[in-house]
Amino acid sequence: MNNNNLGKYDITSKELKLYHTESGNRLDIFSTRGFYYADDSHMYLGGKEGIITFSPKELSVNEYAPEPIITNVRVQNKAVEIGSVINGQQILKSDINIDRNLVLKNTNKNFSLTFSSPSYVNGRQNRYSYILEGFDENWNTVDVRQRTVQYTNLFSGEYVFKVKAMNSHGVWSDVASYQIEILPPFWFTYKAFFLLLLVLALAFYLIRKQIRTRIVLKQQWLMERVKRERDEKLNNEKLRFFTNISHELRTPLTLILGPAKQLIEDGKDSGNYFQQSRYNLIHQNANRLLNLVNQVLDFRRAQSGELRLKVTKTDILLYTKNTFRSFEELADDKKNQF
Template sequence: EKVIFDIYRHIEGKAGTPPSNDIYAIAEDPQGNMWFGTNQGLLFKLDIASMRFEPAITHPDLDNKSIRAMVFDRRGRLWMGTTNGLWQFIPQKKMFIRYDESDGIQGSIFSRALLLLKDGKIAAGGTNGLNLFNPDEVPVNTRAPRVVITGFKIFGQPIRVGVPLNGKIILHEAIEETKEILLPHNFNYFTLSFTALDFTNPQKNKYAYILEGFDSKWQYTSAGRREAIYSNLAPGQYVFKVKAANNDGIWSTESAVIRINILAPWWKRWWVKFLAALLIIGIAGSYIYRKSVLARQREEELNALVFQRTQELLEKNNLLQEQQARLEEQAEELRRSTENLAETNKLLLEKQKIIMDQTAQLEKSNEQLRLINASKDKFFSIIAHDLRNPFNVLIGLSDIMLRNYDTLPPEKIRRYAEIIYLSAKSGYNLLENLLQWSRSQTGTIAFSPVKVQLISLIEETIDLLAGDAERKKIHLSHDIEPHMVVWADESMLLTILRNLVSNAIKFTPEGGKVKISAQLNPDHWVQISVSDTGVGIPQHVIPDLFRIDVSYSTKGTANEPGTGLGLVLCKEFVEKHHGKIWVESKEKVGSTFYFTIPSEPL
């Protein structure tokens, strides 16, 4: 049998080729894509679907460090043994985390031995021994550190509050509270010290600072050098900013900021320049005045000659001007008549257009109002019909129990009580959805999105509906990652989840399964899905599921009532978040409802 090998080489300037030929390590991710590590610390991926190599990514601490071994754990995180410690890379966030001796590993230099064991643990070998660990138990410090400015020196001398330097007080309050520092022009050599208030592993903290007005880019430094030194700065206004990253590379959300104003020397101040300018203007003015006196005398002589000649020409021109004036008067009168006619015609056309536009707008508004009234009439007819059913059950069974309570066996009473409970809960859910929908239509419902842990809302929904699932012996589960967050209104998101999971339980037979899943897309949207093994939805019904003007009401596998209002409310709330909702279904196999929610503010 003939075997064919494809060879891929790096071609400078050509996209889609490997970023490097010096490959040391290879690993396959859960999606089947191949990842490569190089001797220069570069990491890149081969997309199997397109067979194209993506651009390389790296970390400053991996620059020119060899990636010797790689392996993916069960959650899709890439672990790398390098000549500069053990690294974790999260592909979805493109986030690097470094571990060294301070984290308990054998050393900073790893060999080409890195293995994922059957129990999910990872074995990593290095020059000083072997590390065996469970990647799910490795903590990640996600708290962004707060950074503060702790010291200020001039020419290497610490500056204290209220203590003068060369007769001038520099700091009037603690440096941590100071917003602006004024310095004479000769105090232009200074040092700023700073630190991060995160002590999880402080020796691994990183810092970045910039002096706006001087630095063109951020300057990066380590925990061993927490100061910035500047010298020979020109007079002017500067802004110093510093930020920090914790031991796992999470950068602070806010920078510590202080303004530094270096005053100009007296000979460069505005009033000195102003006096010099006045002196120059005075000298130039005297010279110009002398020249103007001589020019004025010559001008007077020329003016006398010009006046004489002009008088002669004026007499000859007067006759021509009189004739020209008569012709211009006649032309002006003709022009005014033409303009009046054109203006009148333009006004008539504008009025005609306004009348036509108003007529079309009135017809459009009238048609929209007719459709809205028809939809609302049909909608309230559906609600009245579906709300009457649970109340009929409540009235009928409670009447039977009142009249025959003494003769009914306990199992009958229990069965009637269960039916009354289910009917009351159905009516309550219907009224709750109706109230939420009504508030959304009138604009009185508050929309307050915040960053929230998705798993907490999923577990709250499962706890709320666990009783319904247990009664039908349905397995209700989820596979949500603990650290997944969304940017959403908690109340609205709970309403969406409650309706979708409740519908899935309702239309799934006994012994079935309902599962909630979520994934973070590269465009910072979280796609949430609720899937079931229920009866499915006919294809001709799916386009009308989320429409309020179309009635689709059917009973569940245990004759649970339904109105379709919950899906209308889900669509309203998802669109409040600028997301989308859709369904994929196959009859007698099951359905999956999808919707998207942003993971961060839009």
């Protein structure tokens, strides 16, 4: 024994039971010199304020060790009552010791639990041991002054909080278990995963559609380019052909105009008006045909950028009269009033 504890040793079971000054006796302190063993039924123990007597055989062991219960829950440093709402979540719908279940959103993953044992025989000597399976690796043993345990920033998942109590005589209770679940944030849920897949699928579809559209447009552009180049080449071939023909026609027309002009000059002295008009008609149409050939050549020069605009003053009335006279013979043959 010492000033605070008295020990009882069983030589058969070799167990040692300690009785503290607060184990129900009326002494605040034991006196190591005030001890008297009278017989197996009487033992006297002195203290600071008196003497007590007891029988060592009648000392009993407190076998009552009930399961501990959770007496207080705090979430985000706020006390939780039944029906309390924290960050938009109703934490408890009933007593946690009935459901043995606690579900918290990811925004409420900081919480603390306070537990106690309904054993009131020398309660200050009770001890507790707890573990949070999924987080703690070993059991943690504390006394009555450390009955609150706090957990912060736990990962989302399922945990099991287990706690057991030991009474003043060293008897452990059964383990009390509580299921605790931390819900994942929205971006870690199946809904977020499905939405992400949907967005990726939509983006893939749009990108694929855009790529296909660009490929089609590029093919159309290439086809238009090939067609345009082919048309330009065909037009150039046509112009080259007409230019060559025009050059070939220009020489005979020049050769026709010379004799026609000479016939007109020679016919002035003959006085034959009908024959003179025929010579003039040949000369006018040949000259007009030569002008048309020259226009074809000028058009070719204009496309190549070699032709420059030259503005001249002319008699439009004389030009229209010449055109009119070119069709007089045709009108007379067809008996048309021209």
